[in-house]
Amino acid sequence: MDEGQRFQDVNRLLVRTGPLANNGNYGSIFPEHVPFEPSADILPFLRTAAQILVVGAGGLGCELLKDLALLGFGQIEVIDMDTIDVSNLNRQFLFRSKDVGRSKSQVAAEFVMRRVQGVKVTAHFCKIQDMDASFYRKFQIIVLGLDSIEARRWINSMVCSLVTYEAGPDGALTPDLSSVIPMIDGGTEGLKGHARVIFPRVSACFECTLDLFPPQVAVPLCTIAETPRNAAHCVLYAHLIQRDRDFPDSPRPDNDDPEYQQWVYLKAAERAAAFGISGVTLTQTQGVMKNIIPAIASTNAIISAMCAAEAFKIVTNCSAYLNNNAMYMGGEGLYTPTFCYERNPTCVACSTARVELAVSPGETLHALIERMVDDARLRFKAPSIRAEGGLRGDTLYMRGPLEAATRANLELPMRELVRDGASLIVTDPALPVNTTVIVRFSS
Amino acid sequence: MEAQKKQRYDRQLRMWGEHGQEALERCKLCLLNGSATGTEALKNLVLPGIGSFTVIDGALVTARDLGNNFFLEEADLGRPRAECVTRLLKELNEHVRGSYVHEDVGSLIRTNPAFLDDFSLVIATQLTEPSLRLLASACRERSLPLVVLRSYGLVGTVRVAPIEHVLVEAHSDNTPSDLRVVDPFPELLAFARDRFGHVDTLSSSERKHVPYVVLLLHAVAEYKAAHGGALPSSYKEKQAIKAALGALAERWFGEGGAADALNVEEAKAAVNTALSAPSIPPSARAVMAEAEARLSAQKPTLPPEPGQSPTFVPDPSTIRARNFWILAAALARFVRAEGKGTLPLLGVLPDMTADTSSYVELANIYRAKAAADAARVHAHAVAIAHDAGLPDDAVPVEQTVRLCKNAHSLQWLRFRSLDEELTPASARAAQLGALLDEGGDAPAAALYVLLRAADAFHARYNRWPGTMDDDIESDVPLLKQCVGQLLSEYRQGGATLTIRDDLVFEMCRYGAAELHTVAAIVGGVASQEVLKLVTGQYVPLNNTYIYNGLNGTGVVAEL
Numbered sequence A: 001m002d003e004g005q006r007f008q009d010v011n012r013l014l015v016r017t018g019p020l021a022n023n024g025n026y027g028s029i030f031p032e033h034v035p036f037e038p039s040a041d042i043l044p045f046l047r048t049a050a051q052i053l054v055v056g057a058g059g060l061g062c063e064l065l066k067d068l069a070l071l072g073f074g075q076i077e078v079i080d081m082d083t084i085d086v087s088n089l090n091r092q093f094l095f096r097s098k099d100v101g102r103s104k105s106q107v108a109a110e111f112v113m114r115r116v117q118g119v120k121v122t123a124h125f126c127k128i129q130d131m132d133a134s135f136y137r138k139f140q141i142i143v144l145g146l147d148s149i150e151a152r153r154w155i156n157s158m159v160c161s162l163v164t165y166e167a168g169p170d171g172a173l174t175p176d177l178s179s180v181i182p183m184i185d186g187g188t189e190g191l192k193g194h195a196r197v198i199f200p201r202v203s204a205c206f207e208c209t210l211d212l213f214p215p216q217v218a219v220p221l222c223t224i225a226e227t228p229r230n231a232a233h234c235v236l237y238a239h240l241i242q243r244d245r246d247f248p249d250s251p252r253p254d255n256d257d258p259e260y261q262q263w264v265y266l267k268a269a270e271r272a273a274a275f276g277i278s279g280v281t282l283t284q285t286q287g288v289m290k291n292i293i294p295a296i297a298s299t300n301a302i303i304s305a306m307c308a309a310e311a312f313k314i315v316t317n318c319s320a321y322l323n324n325n326a327m328y329m330g331g332e333g334l335y336t337p338t339f340c341y342e343r344n345p346t347c348v349a350c351s352t353a354r355v356e357l358a359v360s361p362g363e364t365l366h367a368l369i370e371r372m373v374d375d376a377r378l379r380f381k382a383p384s385i386r387a388e389g390g391l392r393g394d395t396l397y398m399r400g401p402l403e404a405a406t407r408a409n410l411e412l413p414m415r416e417l418v419r420d421g422a423s424l425i426v427t428d429p430a431l432p433v434n435t436t437v438i439v440r441f442s443s
Numbered sequence B: 001m002e003a004q005k006k007q008r009y010d011r012q013l014r015m016w017g018e019h020g021q022e023a024l025e026r027c028k029l030c031l032l033n034g035s036a037t038g039t040e041a042l043k044n045l046v047l048p049g050i051g052s053f054t055v056i057d058g059a060l061v062t063a064r065d066l067g068n069n070f071f072l073e074e075a076d077l078g079r080p081r082a083e084c085v086t087r088l089l090k091e092l093n094e095h096v097r098g099s100y101v102h103e104d105v106g107s108l109i110r111t112n113p114a115f116l117d118d119f120s121l122v123i124a125t126q127l128t129e130p131s132l133r134l135l136a137s138a139c140r141e142r143s144l145p146l147v148v149l150r151s152y153g154l155v156g157t158v159r160v161a162p163i164e165h166v167l168v169e170a171h172s173d174n175t176p177s178d179l180r181v182v183d184p185f186p187e188l189l190a191f192a193r194d195r196f197g198h199v200d201t202l203s204s205s206e207r208k209h210v211p212y213v214v215l216l217l218h219a220v221a222e223y224k225a226a227h228g229g230a231l232p233s234s235y236k237e238k239q240a241i242k243a244a245l246g247a248l249a250e251r252w253f254g255e256g257g258a259a260d261a262l263n264v265e266e267a268k269a270a271v272n273t274a275l276s277a278p279s280i281p282p283s284a285r286a287v288m289a290e291a292e293a294r295l296s297a298q299k300p301t302l303p304p305e306p307g308q309s310p311t312f313v314p315d316p317s318t319i320r321a322r323n324f325w326i327l328a329a330a331l332a333r334f335v336r337a338e339g340k341g342t343l344p345l346l347g348v349l350p351d352m353t354a355d356t357s358s359y360v361e362l363a364n365i366y367r368a369k370a371a372a373d374a375a376r377v378h379a380h381a382v383a384i385a386h387d388a389g390l391p392d393d394a395v396p397v398e399q400t401v402r403l404c405k406n407a408h409s410l411q412w413l414r415f416r417s418l419d420e421e422l423t424p425a426s427a428r429a430a431q432l433g434a435l436l437d438e439g440g441d442a443p444a445a446a447l448y449v450l451l452r453a454a455d456a457f458h459a460r461y462n463r464w465p466g467t468m469d470d471d472i473e474s475d476v477p478l479l480k481q482c483v484g485q486l487l488s489e490y491r492q493g494g495a496t497l498t499i500r501d502d503l504v505f506e507m508c509r510y511g512a513a514e515l516h517t518v519a520a521i522v523g524g525v526a527s528q529e530v531l532k533l534v535t536g537q538y539v540p541l542n543n544t545y546i547y548n549g550l551n552g553t554g555v556v557a558e559l
């Protein structure tokens, strides 16, 4: 069938122009205006050449694959490490009961290729961290359909690291726009969501606004152990304390394991009864154990289509883009504010300025590492640290095989390890690239 | 509910509960037109398990449909669209019944609007203005909620158009604090007195576990004793309470020792919200006033019970509305009598630093008082039902309890009709004018006017502007004429609007294209609104959403 005929709705925007098509928002994102050139070649380009990556094949990912395939994108890749669960079926519409247990990315890719003629969807059934820069570099654009801050943070840092700089006529370094891979981020919770456009190292990146997502405050262990007051406290007791006590030698079961959920529920119910606390149910237990986010198809559909629409406009340049964040709040009436996040000049991922950390000279390396884990900006998980020009060698602390050899450094004060102003090179699983932290001794 | 369904619907049951799901499963939905915009809305309702749907559409599947509609496949080319999309939509959920009618929507509305009697909600997509207006008044005659959506180029709109909607569970992000610290009920006072009457004799560790509600009760009692019974209400007086709490902490724990007394900190943080006398929000007052007015006028919304014929089964949503008004009237009686001006107690104790037994006891005291209040409300409801000739169990107890738990957020929304919106004399011209100043290059209000102009164009030339591929530009002045006529209509309404020429051109560029993403966005928005209307939970949009794909923004207006 003639593709032009099939995609005639999309093509209206690609072969036609108008005064507004040329009136993009380049002044606000890019320094130069790039006018839209209507052409019959754009659709074939979308079909065969433009490479687009969808990260996540869940609630947003399923929608994104459908949306992009029906916007004419013909070369799509999708990456997801998850397998299909029954509770996905109320919204992840590319999956059926018979698919439960199979790879999300593979089932989704097969479905879209079966339904939409001529589209190629390549599935990657793995973690985003299993792919390296050479994989991510080949895409024109990346759309994120993720539900975790950690994964967003990792991929954001990866895509920022792909940007190269060039020297302008005045010698100032500017990002080479051909190395900037635009990233669109969608997220939903219940009836709310957001769609956000990121040009790494050009506009605000995910890390620039990390403080919008403060780490969750955990219930203190002493409350859980000694003064439980509500159903959640009882569930946390069974889940975090009683299991390890009752089965000290067996490995921790998966949170998704229904048998384990049932066990936690029964133990939590016993504890609740003993304390006269009400409200422990299996559903509530699962919610506490897994931090379940309520989700429906409608919201995923809205947010994904907003993201896909922006991807389409960015790749084809047929209209202005969202600048740069749209909220959707459908709980109490409807509110849809749009606003522009600003870059953070000291962003760990996208600024060229290096992170400085005030360190008391007597602070031990161990204390410093703890501080890096708790720091709202760094939020490291398990840092390994090298220093340029370290006083006792460059390697300060390493995880893995070198851990034993470097462990002794943990209790040394920083003044015995580095000089004031030293650069610490931190490797951490939270981020795909090293982070340089400058030590500033405070008196 | 069966375990299998519970698992499948887990993520949505956490939003609207099993009673919301039951309401959804009783809904009989009608979709008018099965193009991309319609199927995208319907998909999001089949997935969560709407009772049944019927697609009405007279079109045959074209190549263009295959390019923008996900619920069609290659082999469907040339076959009835209603049949094909129904087949693929039903695949999404085996619990949902689906059927289709292969008939032109416009002529069906003109010749046989009685087909609407079979449904409890209608979604209409991609209709011309004359058909839409006929449909809207036919729905209104039947009190049938209508949701209208449209995709046009980079622009999309959703219009929510029931006559009215009542809701109990708003699921507001801000649940009110209702601790009754300023006017404590006897059981609460007894608890504070019996368990913590002698705070000064407690050990230091025990002091750190006195629930902050008790600390506040003490502080308020002391303040009242020192001020001739007056309550702390102004900002300054509340600051005085905070200072008193600080002094208490210092007396208990010594200077600086209060730093880890979390309960004192919690008490200070709660002063501003907990020390305000519980008030009744204006929206809840309006609901109660209307309920009593309907009761005394015996408006027909009250008793549609079997009677005419033994087989007559009233629509569940009608019964829900009837019970809502009965309960709201019962609530008004409670507020006047037992409540002494306040709503029933909410009965929810937030988590706070406390030892287990005193927290649990306190939580039970609040819960018991809330249950007692709800029982009083229920007694009023039974009396009202009885007087209206209804059986005593017409209002189930769990409905009363739910209403009492949400008494602060009761809402009664009225929606303007499409006739009011589209008729020059009642159109909201001034509102559009104000909106025109927002949105930079492409204000959403201008897009709305342009969509109406495209409708006028269609009425005049029987085709959409910009649909002749070899000649777009000659449609621009024709569309401008239509815009001009509309603007003169709005001028009668007292507002001078201007629409820039580049926007008129952009509209012609679209050539009425139905883009999949715009369809998915408005389909998603419309389905959210349908879920709110059907479950009677969360607050629906009143009444229009405009998606502006020219820059990815959106606007909400009551038109």
Ligand SMILES: [Zn+2]
Pocket (backbone or CB within 6 Å): A204, A205, A206, A207, A208, A209, A343, A344, A347, A348, A349, A350, A351
């Ligand atoms: Zn950044």
